Amino acid sequence: MTTAVPKSRRPMPRRLMPRWRDYGRPRELVLRYLLLLFVLGITVGPLLWQFLASLKGTGEDVFGENASLLPHDPTLRAYREVFEQVPVATYIWNSLFVVVLSVTSQLLFSTTAGYMLSKPAWKGRRAVWVLLAASMMFPFESIMVSLFLSIRDLGLVDSLVGVWLPGFVGAINVLLMRGAFLAVPREIEDSAMIDGAGEWQRFRHLYLPSAWGAILVVVINTFIAAWDDFLWPLIVLRSEANMTLTLGLSRLQSSSFGYDQRVVMAGSVISIVPVLVLFFITQRWFYKGVSAGAVKL
Amino acid sequence: MVADTTKPVSLPGTEAARPAPGSAPSRIRRAGRALRPGPAPGANGAALYRRWWQPWLWAAPAIVCAAVFGVFPFLNTLLLSFTDAKPLGGAASFVGWSNYTRMLDDPDFWLATRNSLLYALIVVPLMVLLPLLLAVLVEKQLPGIGFFRSAFYTPVLASSVVVGLSWQWLLADEGLINTSLEKAHLIEDAIPFLSDSWLILFSAMGLTLWKGLGWYMIFYLAALGNVPKELHEAAAMDGAGAVRRFWHITVPGVRQAMMLVGTLTGIGSLRVFTEIYMLGSPTGGPGGADRTLPFYIRDVGLDPLTGNAGYGSAVSVALFLLTLGLTLLAQRLTKEDES
Numbered sequence: 298m299t300t301a302v303p304k305s306r307r308p309m310p311r312r313l314m315p316r317w318r319d320y321g322r323p324r325e326l327v328l329r330y331l332l333l334l335f336v337l338g339i340t341v342g343p344l345l346w347q348f349l350a351s352l353k354g355t356g357e358d359v360f361g362e363n364a365s366l367l368p369h370d371p372t373l374r375a376y377r378e379v380f381e382q383v384p385v386a387t388y389i390w391n392s393l394f395v396v397v398l399s400v401t402s403q404l405l406f407s408t409t410a411g412y413m414l415s416k417p418a419w420k421g422r423r424a425v426w427v428l429l430a431a432s433m434m435f436p437f438e439s440i441m442v443s444l445f446l447s448i449r450d451l452g453l454v455d456s457l458v459g460v461w462l463p464g465f466v467g468a469i470n471v472l473l474m475r476g477a478f479l480a481v482p483r484e485i486e487d488s489a490m491i492d493g494a495g496e497w498q499r500f501r502h503l504y505l506p507s508a509w510g511a512i513l514v515v516v517i518n519t520f521i522a523a524w525d526d527f528l529w530p531l532i533v534l535r536s537e538a539n540m541t542l543t544l545g546l547s548r549l550q551s552s553s554f555g556y557d558q559r560v561v562m563a564g565s566v567i568s569i570v571p572v573l574v575l576f577f578i579t580q581r582w583f584y585k586g587v588s589a590g591a592v593k594l
Numbered sequence: 595m596v597a598d599t600t601k602p603v604s605l606p607g608t609e610a611a612r613p614a615p616g617s618a619p620s621r622i623r624r625a626g627r628a629l630r631p632g633p634a635p636g637a638n639g640a641a642l643y644r645r646w647w648q649p650w651l652w653a654a655p656a657i658v659c660a661a662v663f664g665v666f667p668f669l670n671t672l673l674l675s676f677t678d679a680k681p682l683g684g685a686a687s688f689v690g691w692s693n694y695t696r697m698l699d700d701p702d703f704w705l706a707t708r709n710s711l712l713y714a715l716i717v718v719p720l721m722v723l724l725p726l727l728l729a730v731l732v733e734k735q736l737p738g739i740g741f742f743r744s745a746f747y748t749p750v751l752a753s754s755v756v757v758g759l760s761w762q763w764l765l766a767d768e769g770l771i772n773t774s775l776e777k778a779h780l781i782e783d784a785i786p787f788l789s790d791s792w793l794i795l796f797s798a799m800g801l802t803l804w805k806g807l808g809w810y811m812i813f814y815l816a817a818l819g820n821v822p823k824e825l826h827e828a829a830a831m832d833g834a835g836a837v838r839r840f841w842h843i844t845v846p847g848v849r850q851a852m853m854l855v856g857t858l859t860g861i862g863s864l865r866v867f868t869e870i871y872m873l874g875s876p877t878g879g880p881g882g883a884d885r886t887l888p889f890y891i892r893d894v895g896l897d898p899l900t901g902n903a904g905y906g907s908a909v910s911v912a913l914f915l916l917t918l919g920l921t922l923l924a925q926r927l928t929k930e931d932e933s
Contacts, residue, residue: 320734320736320737321734326736329731329734329736330736332731333731333732333742336728336731336742336746337742337745337746339804340745340746340748340749340804340807340808341745341746341748341749343757343760343761343764344748344749344752344757344760346760346764346770347759347760347763350763359763402655405655406655406656406659407656409652409653409655409656410652410653410655410656410657412652413649413652413653414653416649419646419649420646421649421650422649425653425656425657428657428660428661428664428665429656429660431660431664431665432659432660432661432663432664432665433664434668435664435665435667435668435914436861436864436865436913436914436917437865438864438865438867438887438888438891438910438913439668439671439891439910439911439913439914439917440664440667440668440671440910441888441891441892441896441910442671442674442681442891442895442896442903442906442907442910443666443667443668443670443671443674443907443910444663444667445681445896445903446670446674446679446681446903447662447663447666447667447670449681449682449683462663463659463663464659464663465655465659465663466655466656466659467659468656468659468660468664471656496648521751524753525752525753525754525755526753527753527754527755527867527868527871528867528868528888528892531892532892532896543753543755543756544755546755546756546759547755547758547759547871547872549759550759550762550872550875550876558763561759561763562759562760562763565756565759565760568752568753568755568756569751569752569756572751572752573748573751576744576747576748576751577744580744
């Protein structure tokens with residue numbers, strides 16, 4: 298029987314498939330794509346150029362009169378070199394250490410605090426709310442002197458824990474989680490309570506699973522912020538052995554002589570890759586994180 | 595009294611029947627309250643926790659972080675600005691208003707303030723407009739549009755340091771841009787992007803814009819979804835061109851988003867540090883001519899040898915007041931716009 302084929306498997310009728318002319322007049326369409334390619338060149342161009350330069354061998358110019366865009370003889374030499382010339386492995390390890398600490402603490406504490414703030418009134422809830430909102434009012438740059446003195450008094454100068462500590466849970470993430478938990482219907486919680494579920498169980502088995510979108514946003518934002526952070530590590534860290542990746546890379550500036558540009562580019566590529574991978578895995582949630590950033594005001 | 599049991603919870607949406615609105619939920623709620631050890635009904639209907647400290651325990655880490663690393667540092671900054679504290683410790687004494695009088699007479703402070711304000715003045719209008727144009731460009735569902743959107747977003751992901759390194763090589767005297775222009779015989783000598791203090795500042799602004807484009811594009815895409823399509827169609831029928839439709843339909847439709855982007859980028863401009871550090875070298879341009887306020891705070895307040903945390907705190911207070919002023923201004927403008 299012909300009906301054995303499920304409806305959805307049947308090829309789409311031709312007239313339902315979009316045709317090029319459905320997208321607009323050809324002239325407009327060509328113009329649109331040309332503009333798109335132009336912006337693509339501007340936005341991705343420098344990063345792509347960086348990547349291509351990192352694949353060049355020592356015999357090829359990176360820039361200057363005779364430089365070409367594509368490497369004639371692609372090689373991974375620069376990637377080997379960057380690990381030998383600079384302690385990149387140490388940098389990466391340090392960055393990962395801070396990232397893992399940050400993500401863990403943000404996740405744990407923003408969910409528990411957000412959960413409690415989403416609950417009906419308990420005495421002092423308002424005060425906590427005001428405190429969190431107040432803590433978001435001050436730009437980091439205007440309190441960093443005082444923050445550094447605190448870190449100094451705690452004996453955490455030149456330590457990775459000192460880099461992590463001031464941001465171990467962000468008020469913005471608490472408010473984000475609170476919003477997600479508020480969306481959980483009361484009735485479901487009530488029936489869970491009749492089943493005898495305690496506070497922790499309801500949190501763990503009911504609230505957390507229903508807010509995983511917001512949780513991902515928290516993880517992604519924290520990961521990127523910690524991985525890309527520069528100013529605070531620059532203030533706190535002193536010794537080479539403790540430097541994070543961004544800090545280590547910043548020392549390969551053109552002003553400091555003796556570095557092979559291909560090697561510097563290789564280091565840059567290494568630093569972008571983890572974030573790019575995370576981005577392509579979690580793309581949908583990524584965009585949500587942007588609109589969630591609007592809560593910041 | 596029923597104690598907490600370890601019985602697993604029935605998960606939402608599976609067997610837990612949703613009670614119909616009306617009397618059923620309140621009955622269940624009452625039953626739940628009688629059973630549970632947690633919140634008990636208080637006066638005026640507010641649920642209070644039987645163990646009053648329980649919510650506090652859950653929220654404790656967030657409270658500690660906000661208090662110790664958010665509010666306290668600010669109050670401490672105010673206090674420090676009246677002392678001569680040193681970044682590496684030692685005795686500090688009260689010096690009255692002298693940090694502030696020194697600041698008002700300090701040409702470097704005014705230079706940093708000028709740089710920061712100029713940054714905001716130039717970056718804000720461009721950052722409000724360019725990503726909107728980009729969002730309009732990628733709004734239409736075309737084949738491959740998802741790829742373009744993601745690609746435009748990649749600069750957001752890279753850290754400013756990496757992007758700074760890349761731009762450094764692009765803008766260097768023998769860099770890609772200068773050599774291309776020389777090959778095309780458009781210029782005789784290389785443009786000193788990285789050694790002239792004005793060009794460094796403008797290059798850094800370009801870097802900020804380039805890195806923020808994708809972020810605010812996504813921001814605007816969400817707002818564009820709320821502009822009614824019918825308006826565009828009706829205007830097109832009446833013979834309005836793309837440019838006129840943009841100014842008369844799109845722009846009014848995303849006004850609120852534009853205000854928000856303006857505020858966010860204004861605050862962001864006052865916080866610029868890494869771009870200047872990477873393009874203008876760690877000194878912040880030739881002789882520190884390109885230093886912004888955060889840069890100056892770090893230089894005067896946190897230098898291990900010559901730093902004065904007291905003076906740095908006074909400049910920090912100035913930075914905070916500028917940010918606050920900008921936020922209040924934006925709020926006022928938004929309010930006027932709405933009424």
